[in-house]
Amino acid sequence: MLDIYTLGEDVLRTKAEKITDFDQSLSILVDAMFDTMDEADGVGLAAPQIGVSKRIFVIDTRKDKERIAFVNPVIIETSQNTVSYEEGCLSIPTMYTQIVRPAEVTVQAQDVKGKSFVLKATGLLARAIQHEYDHLEGVLFIDRMEQQERDALVAAYQRRQKKRKHK
DSSP states (O other): OOOOOOTTOGGGGSOOBOOOOOSHHHHHHHHHHHHHHHHTTOSEEEGGGGTOOBSEEEEEOSSSOOEEEEEEEEEEEEOSOEEEEEEEETTEEEEEEEEEEESEEEEEEEOTTSOEEEEEEEHHHHHHHHHHHHHHTTOOGGGGSOHHHHHHHHHHHHHHHHHHHHO
């Protein structure tokens, strides 16, 4: 399992770079990302969360039994309809809050071999795509909260981290 970087790490706030080499090392990275995500009981994981500033994320919503790697993704369309749903993040463990996002999303990406595809998603898959895409832009889910709520959540997270270190 790879280390998951947490709130405060610079790589989480940096816009990720496009992937140009579709070689064996990319396939190895994707496999390691899926293993890390599974071990952490996540639905998605973006490369910046493991300290790799590259434009790739993996998702496994478990209900579709389909694991998808998105390389160099671009969100090309979102619905005007929005939905509020509780989100969390492996980079801010144990913290959850309601986040409003478009209900549907269309994403264009490449697979690990460089083949382009377009996917229209709804429900949990649409939310996960948007959440992981944000990571590639240096945006965390807490950035979509009101300032006062965000400050309270970050303070609670920091208190939890201090307690954990003292144990």
